[in-house]
Amino acid sequence: MFIYADNAATTKMSPTAVAAMTPYLAECYGNPSSLYALGQRAKDALENARETVARLIGAEPREIIFTSGGSEADNQAILSAAAEGKKNGKTHVISDAVEHHAVLHTLKKLEREGFEVTLLPVDAAGIVDPAAVEAAIREDTCLVTVMTANNEIGTIQPIEKIGEICRRRGVVFHTDAVQAVGHIPVNVGQFKCDLLSASAHKFHGPKGVGFLYAKRGVRLVNLIEGGAQERGKRAGTENVAGIVATAAALEEAVAGIDGNAKRLIPLRDRLIAGLSTIPHAALNGDPVRRLPSNVNFCFEGIEGESLLLLLDDRGICASSGSACTSGSLDPSHVLLAIGRPHGVAHGSLRLSLGEDSTEEQVEYMIRAVGEVVAYLRGFSPVWRDLVAGKTQFVL
Ligand SMILES: *Cc1c(COP(=O)(O)O)cnc(C)c1O
Numbered sequence: 001m002f003i004y005a006d007n008a009a010t011t012k013m014s015p016t017a018v019a020a021m022t023p024y025l026a027e028c029y030g031n032p033s034s035l036y037a038l039g040q041r042a043k044d045a046l047e048n049a050r051e052t053v054a055r056l057i058g059a060e061p062r063e064i065i066f067t068s069g070g071s072e073a074d075n076q077a078i079l080s081a082a083a084e085g086k087k088n089g090k091t092h093v094i095s096d097a098v099e100h101h102a103v104l105h106t107l108k109k110l111e112r113e114g115f116e117v118t119l120l121p122v123d124a125a126g127i128v129d130p131a132a133v134e135a136a137i138r139e140d141t142c143l144v145t146v147m148t149a150n151n152e153i154g155t156i157q158p159i160e161k162i163g164e165i166c167r168r169r170g171v172v173f174h175t176d177a178v179q180a181v182g183h184i185p186v187n188v189g190q191f192k193c194d195l196l197s198a199s200a201h202k203f204h205g206p207k208g209v210g211f212l213y214a215k216r217g218v219r220l221v222n223l224i225e226g227g228a229q230e231r232g233k234r235a236g237t238e239n240v241a242g243i244v245a246t247a248a249a250l251e252e253a254v255a256g257i258d259g260n261a262k263r264l265i266p267l268r269d270r271l272i273a274g275l276s277t278i279p280h281a282a283l284n285g286d287p288v289r290r291l292p293s294n295v296n297f298c299f300e301g302i303e304g305e306s307l308l309l310l311l312d313d314r315g316i317c318a319s320s321g322s323a324c325t326s327g328s329l330d331p332s333h334v335l336l337a338i339g340r341p342h343g344v345a346h347g348s349l350r351l352s353l354g355e356d357s358t359e360e361q362v363e364y365m366i367r368a369v370g371e372v373v374a375y376l377r378g379f380s381p382v383w384r385d386l387v388a389g390k391t392q393f394v395l
Contacts, residue, residue: 002315003361007293008151008179008352009319013245014204016252021206021245032238033227042240049247053211056254057196058187065212065220065230066243070178070199071102072223073212076234077174077195078106078145080220082115084172085142094136094144094171096120096128097337100151103176104333107145125286126155126338134165144173148180148191152334152350153285154294156184163192172218178202178210182253183291184261194218200242204355205249209242256355264292264353267362271295271351274366278373280386282395284335284348293353298340300395301383302347302376310372311349316365319350343382344394 004012024045030038032046047061054061067073078093085091095107097119107117118136122128128146137144144166149156159175166173174195180186182203188196195218199210214220214233226235272283272295280300299307304320311318320332331345340348351365377383385391 001361001364003365004317004356005351005353005361005365006317006319007354008154008202008291008350010201010207011204011354012356013206014249014252017205017245017249020248021241024241024244028240032240033229045244046238046240049243052247052251056250057181057198057213058189059213060216062231063188063213063216065214065233066238066246067210067212067234068208068239069210070100070176070197070202071210073197073199073210074100074102074174074176075106076212076220076223077197077214078103078110078143079223080214080218081143081145081172081174081195082110082113083221084219085140086115088142090140090142091115092118092138092141094118094120094133094141096122096146098122098126098128098150098152098155098334099145099147100176100178103145103147122155122337124339125289126150126153126284126334127286127289128157128162130158130161130165133162134169137165137169137171141171144171146173146175148175148177148186148196149184149291150285150334151179152332153296153338154179154291154352155285156180156289156291159191159193163190166194167192179291182250183257183293185257188213188215200246200249203249203253205246206242209239209246211246260355261292264357267353267357267359268292268295270359271353271362271365274362275369278370280393280395281373284338284340291352295351295353297349298335298344298395299347299349299373300344300393301380301386302373303380304346304348306376307347307349307369307372310376311368314368314372316351316368319352320348341394 028041030042032043050061050064054064120132148159172194175193176197178199181198194215196213201207220233224235284296335345
């Protein structure tokens with residue numbers, strides 16, 4: 001059996017998106033900035049894609065800047081709001097402890113440049129309290145950045161409430177919606193956000209393409225200087241094929257949101273119920289305010305890394321958290337933020353379902369994870385001490 005259960009790390013491209021992209025690689029390969037017909041056909045395709053993407057999130061075409069992915073969009077959004085704030089003497093930024101590293105590391109950079117960053121805590125389910133956002137806003141706050149849905153534990157934030165507060169208080173609001181776009185309804189008008197980041201490879205589009213929504217009137221800084229592409233805000237010959245595929249993938253993903261939720265939520269909840277029967281295991285994140293695809297557990301007395309390797313032997317592609325932290329020995333900052341102790345945070349497992357997931361796969365994963373966890377505990381010194389009562393169980 002081969003099971004791909006790491007759709008939060010990346011997704012398989014949809015055949016529709018692949019088909020949409022190929023003509024722009026091999027036949028219609030003109031540069032959109034060229035004046036002859038071959039270039040103008042590429043230009044038309046680019047602008048059609050912009051219209052599609054804009055329509056699907058409730059924006060205007062001119063409010064969409066195509067980027068190299070979610071990380072670039074996050075960087076550009078945050079650095080733009082910060083630059084604008086600095087001009088007006090506002091150097092305070094509000095965010096939270098469970099953001100993606102593309103946001104957290106950009107905020108670190110701002111701190112090195114003299115900005116003050118307030119990282120709000122989250123509750124045990126990973127939710128940011130809108131009242132805490134409101135309370136943290138100061139005269140000199142230039143940006144609030146809170147993600148729409150968490151990539152590790154799937155928690156969906158009260159984005160509309162936070163957007164409402166920011167709009168009322170006149171503070172620029174950015175949301176990293178990379179895990180949300182194409183998976184749950186996303187509308188920039190309802191979110192009341194000024195800036196929003198998305199990435200194509202998280203919704204069955206190609207890797208290396210994403211977009212930034214910037215509400216009309218919000219000034220952007222360039223991360224890449226050069227030509228006048230993307231309204232002068234992102235230089236470099238456009239990734240026409242990738243952008244066309246992004247629009248095709250998003251069109252398909254948005255059309256499938258309701259159907260997928262209906263199919264995935266019961267599978268997700270069956271997987272959660274099955275894994276919950278493993279002793280000293282606990283679900284991470286909120287059981288209800290949760291992405292339809294996301295399952296994340298902690299198992300006491302084991303190492304996440306060994307769990308992943310043994311699951312790979314059984315044909316299961318899974319993750320211990322974010323793709324960026326697996327491979328390093330630091331426990332996930334998200335699991336620490338929701339209150340999991342260091343030792344427990346190390347034994348985490350994220351299974352993220354996708355369009356191809358089936359009941360049969362879910363039952364196979366429940367069995368496999370149960371067996372592998374029991375096997376690993378069999379020779380874990382940490383588990384031995386827990387069972388002997390030398391240390392206390394926390395789960
Ligand atoms: C994947 C991801 C990113 C980064 O997107 P890339 O396109 O891989 O650069 C940013 N934020 C979140 C929440 C993500 O899941």
